[in-house]
Amino acid sequence: MNPDPDSPPPADPQANLEAATASLVDALQATTQLRRRIAAATDGALAEVLLQQLEHQRETVAMLLEWLRQADAALDSHLRAYLFQATDEPPPEGVTDTGLRAVVTPPAEVPVPPSAPSPVPAPVPVPAGLPGPVAAVRTTTLPLTPAHQRIRG
DSSP states (O other): OOOOTTSOOOOOHHHHHHHHHHHHHHHHHHHHHHHHHHHHOOSHHHHHHHHHHHHHHHHHHHHHHHHHHHHOHHHHHHHHHHSSOOOSSOOOTTEEEOSSEEEEOOOOOOOOOTTSOOSSOOOOOOOTTSOOOEEEEOOOOOOOOHHHHHHHO
C-alpha cells in the first residue's frame, strides 16, 4: 500500500533532536548577544525592553532543554546526575538560596592579566526593580501551557 503523497513524512527522531539542538545553540547565542546589548544600552527603557527579550530567550532555552531531556534518555540521565541535586552543603560564594531559586551575586572584580582571556563575560548590570540573573531553579513537573505544548510538538 502506497502512503498518501499529501501526508507529512514519518517523524524522524534524529532530525527532531538535531533541530532542537540547533535551536538551543541559537537561543544561547541570543542570550549572550542580549546581555552585551543590555550592558551597552545607555537608555533605561531600551535596557528594560532588551531584558524582557532576554527573559524570553531564557525561557526558550529552558523549554528546549526540557524537550531534549525527555527525548534523549542519556541526556536525561546526565541532567539528573548533575543538576538540581539537593545538598546539605552551603551554596557557593556569591549564590543566595531564596527557596525557589538561587540568585547569583556578581563576584568582586578580580584583575585578569592582559595576556589572559577573560574566562567569563563581565556581569550585566540589571536595571533597578528587575530580578537579577538566576543561577539555578528547583524543578517540578507542571502542566504545560498551550505555548509549551506547541514547542513539544
